[in-house]
Every structure is written in C-alpha cells, then in structure tokens.
Amino acid sequence: MNDKSYDIWNEMSDKSLIETIGIFIKSHRLNQNKSQDQIALEAGISRSTLSLLERGEKVRMDSFIQVLRALGLLYIMDVFKIQEQISPIEYAKLKKKQRKQASPKKNSMNDQEELKW
Numbered sequence: 001m002n003d004k005s006y007d008i009w010n011e012m013s014d015k016s017l018i019e020t021i022g023i024f025i026k027s028h029r030l031n032q033n034k035s036q037d038q039i040a041l042e043a044g045i046s047r048s049t050l051s052l053l054e055r056g057e058k059v060r061m062d063s064f065i066q067v068l069r070a071l072g073l074l075y076i077m078d079v080f081k082i083q084e085q086i087s088p089i090e091y092a093k094l095k096k097k098q099r100k101q102a103s104p105k106k107n108s109m110n111d112q113e114e115l116k117w
Helices: 003-011 014-031 036-043 047-054 061-071 074-080 088-097 109-115
Strands: none
Touching: 014 047, 014 061, 036 047, 036 061, 047 061, 061 074
16 A cells, blocks of 8 residues: 555545545436436435435445445455465575476386287
8 A cells, every 4th residue: 555645635634534524425316327216226325325425424334335236336345355375485485495396207007018019
C-alpha cells in the first residue's frame, strides 16, 4: 500500500470517510445513469436510506453492501480478502526440497525384452 495514501485516509475523520464513500456511491450511480429509486429497489432498501448513504450519513453495513451489489461494485471487497502468506524460511525449505534434475531411468528386464524382435 502506498504510504501517502494510507496517511491521507488515516488523517481523515470518520465523518469525512463516510462522506467519501457517499460520493463514491453517488458518482457510480450517476455514471450508470440510474436513479436513486432504481438502485434502492434493486438493493432492497428504501430510497431515503440510499439518500442518507450518498450524503455521508450513517447507514447499516448490510445496506451499504446491498448498494454495492446493485451497482456491480462488490469487487472493491477484494481488499478485505485474507491471503495466506508463506514465511521466507518455509519458502526456502520448500525450494530446498524441490527436485533439481531427473533421475536416470532404471532398465528392467521387461523393457529389454520388449525391445528385442
């Protein structure tokens, strides 16, 4: 993550962050040329709840997620995924165990007999 970006978000008040989310939602709704009524209906929430969200007022988390779904914006949830990371030591151990070359093929009697005519 960009340190400057983190500092900007960290310095913002909760109210400013919520207002930024509201602007984001409204901008995407307008870019999709959809009314508040349309998105509210698709999200299964009231138009007034969507209006509160767009104005940067507090709304329930599930209402926010439903709006993201209605706008096709659930991809932003990717930032919340927990990805397992392997430690450098474990990675080095795995690399050490990895085969470096193939073993020569051992000839059995059956292989030699099949080659004879």
